[in-house]
Amino acid sequence: MDEKISRKNFLTRASIVGLGALVGGFATQIANADKTQNWSANKWPWPYVELDPETTAQIAYEEWYRLWCGGTVIYSVFHQLAQKVGEPYKSFPIDPFAIFEGGLAGWGTLCGSVNGAAVVASCIIGPMTQEGCEDGHIIASNMLDWYSHTNMPIFVPKNPKANKKTIVHTVSESPLCHISVGKWMHASGYPINSPERKDRCARVAASVAYKLVEELNKWHKGKYDENIAWFAPKKVGITAQFNCAECHGAKIPKPPTPLKKL
Amino acid sequence: MDEKISRKNFLTRASIVGLGALVGGFATQIANADKTQNWSANKWPWPYVELDPETTAQIAYEEWYRLWCGGTVIYSVFHQLAQKVGEPYKSFPIDPFAIFEGGLAGWGTLCGSVNGAAVVASCIIGPMTQEGCEDGHIIASNMLDWYSHTNMPIFVPKNPKANKKTIVHTVSESPLCHISVGKWMHASGYPINSPERKDRCARVAASVAYKLVEELNKWHKGKYDENIAWFAPKKVGITAQFNCAECHGAKIPKPPTPLKKL
Numbered sequence: 001m002d003e004k005i006s007r008k009n010f011l012t013r014a015s016i017v018g019l020g021a022l023v024g025g026f027a028t029q030i031a032n033a034d035k036t037q038n039w040s041a042n043k044w045p046w047p048y049v050e051l052d053p054e055t056t057a058q059i060a061y062e063e064w065y066r067l068w069c070g071g072t073v074i075y076s077v078f079h080q081l082a083q084k085v086g087e088p089y090k091s092f093p094i095d096p097f098a099i100f101e102g103g104l105a106g107w108g109t110l111c112g113s114v115n116g117a118a119v120v121a122s123c124i125i126g127p128m129t130q131e132g133c134e135d136g137h138i139i140a141s142n143m144l145d146w147y148s149h150t151n152m153p154i155f156v157p158k159n160p161k162a163n164k165k166t167i168v169h170t171v172s173e174s175p176l177c178h179i180s181v182g183k184w185m186h187a188s189g190y191p192i193n194s195p196e197r198k199d200r201c202a203r204v205a206a207s208v209a210y211k212l213v214e215e216l217n218k219w220h221k222g223k224y225d226e227n228i229a230w231f232a233p234k235k236v237g238i239t240a241q242f243n244c245a246e247c248h249g250a251k252i253p254k255p256p257t258p259l260k261k262l
Numbered sequence: 263m264d265e266k267i268s269r270k271n272f273l274t275r276a277s278i279v280g281l282g283a284l285v286g287g288f289a290t291q292i293a294n295a296d297k298t299q300n301w302s303a304n305k306w307p308w309p310y311v312e313l314d315p316e317t318t319a320q321i322a323y324e325e326w327y328r329l330w331c332g333g334t335v336i337y338s339v340f341h342q343l344a345q346k347v348g349e350p351y352k353s354f355p356i357d358p359f360a361i362f363e364g365g366l367a368g369w370g371t372l373c374g375s376v377n378g379a380a381v382v383a384s385c386i387i388g389p390m391t392q393e394g395c396e397d398g399h400i401i402a403s404n405m406l407d408w409y410s411h412t413n414m415p416i417f418v419p420k421n422p423k424a425n426k427k428t429i430v431h432t433v434s435e436s437p438l439c440h441i442s443v444g445k446w447m448h449a450s451g452y453p454i455n456s457p458e459r460k461d462r463c464a465r466v467a468a469s470v471a472y473k474l475v476e477e478l479n480k481w482h483k484g485k486y487d488e489n490i491a492w493f494a495p496k497k498v499g500i501t502a503q504f505n506c507a508e509c510h511g512a513k514i515p516k517p518p519t520p521l522k523k524l
Binding site: 040041042044066067071088091092093094095096097098099100102103104105106107108109110114115118119121122123126127128129130136137140141144175176177178181182185191192193230231232233234236237238239240241244245247248252253254255 | 302303304306328329333350353354355356357358359360361362364365366367368369370371372376377380381383384385388389390391392398399402403406437438439440443444447453454455492493494495496498499500501502503506507509510514515516517
């Protein structure tokens with residue numbers, strides 16, 4: 001009987017210990033699940049830690065050859081934050097933003113790198129529709145202005161894939177891919193499919209990633225200070241900035257040679 | 263002793279039952295956690311169920327007044343799929359894409375509604391960098407072409423907020439917000455901040471959402487057939503389509519009146 005009881009007790013205890021271990025195991029799983037689940041991509045700002053602009057730009061340069069301009073700017077920031085912070089960066093679908101390439105699917109409209117930078121700023125800081133989240137919109141807009149007036153590219157990568165000795169710089173005076181790329185092609189003489197043009201666009205994306213992280217770091221320190229003027233469409237009279245002459249003027253060149261084949 | 267044993271047994275059994283319940287509870291939580299966690303935003307295609315274009319467009323029209331053009335196109339599709347499918351739509355940050363408004367933060371570049379449509383197609387179908395995911399890129403590109411050549415807006419909402427009796431239609435010949443909006447303002451006579459212009463842009467976004475869902479439904483049925491020609495930058499010689507005369511030509515008007523104040 002004693003033995004029976006002992007055995008019964010042993011079995012009962014063993015069961016309890018086993019159940020305890022099972023519960024413990026479940027509890028750990030739950031804790032891990034909670035750790036992963038206790039986040040929302042729809043609460044702002046997203047958790048942010050300061051990033052190194054140089055490191056970010058180098059990542060953006062290298063990853064351009066996989067994700068092109070827009071995808072790589074998003075990757076350069078979100079992939080680092082996924083490693084350093086976790087969610088919501090880990091669950092953000094970065095690669096589909098490869099579609100920003102070449103001014104959206106190669107159409108030459110908005111340069112993908114600033115489109116990507118706008119997505120990053122707006123996701124981290126929050127949409128302008130939320131009170132207190134205006135800085136994302138302002139950073140994106142300042143980025144478009146800075147992009148348009150900067151002698152690009154400014155970032156020099158380690159081990160560039162082309163333009164190894166020197167690179168031509170141009171000011172686009174526009175955030176449009178077609179104009180930005182077109183002016184550089186005209187000044188450098190390199191065609192669209194050349195390694196030199198690809199290296200140039202990879203460096204432009206890297207330059208944008210560098211600037212974006214500088215801006216985000218300032219914002220994170222509470223030291224973000226808008227230092228340029230940009231305008232609401234209501235003031236300009238149309239969706240535009242006061243940069244009209246780049247398109248409304250005599251500066252537009254004739255379409256280049258390949259079009260003569262049409 | 264019997265009583266003691268009985269009590270002990272009772273307590274032991276009660277503990278086991280209690281632990282069992284606890285384990286059961288944990289197991290349910292784990293199952294729920296797994297149900298939520300067993301998804302990835304980085305596996306393609308994302309789960310998709312066919313949506314009703316009319317319903318989607320109506321949602322897009324109404325939500326435009328909160329999220330503007332790009333945000334509302336994404337919302338109209340992803341919010342429905344979050345309800346019908348769940349993840350990864352539930353954890354996608356929709357609202358930050360309000361930044362696509364007015365050709366990105368009001369700069370008049372790429373129309374936000376097609377920028378948003380491209381993000382939706384590329385997220386659901388997958389990035390072109392993944393084998394077998396080219397349809398996202400193709401749908402986005404076809405959408406830009408369709409947008410440029412359609413007499414917009416085509417969707418008529420229930421209870422429109424303006425243009426209640428009739429609305430002016432225009433063909434933008436471009437996916438750029440500034441040109442699309444500018445041509446409509448010129449033809450209709452309504453200024454940028456009028457209820458009529460806002461209703462027009464809400465209807466354009468709704469028209470894009472309608473078309474996008476038609477395309478996604480065809481793709482989901484395996485019946486997606488590209489019916490237009492678009493060109494890789496390599497063929498055009500620059501990031502562009504063969505639509506040069508809209509910018510390189512004599513058709514560009516002088517900047518409108520407000521600029522005289524500069």
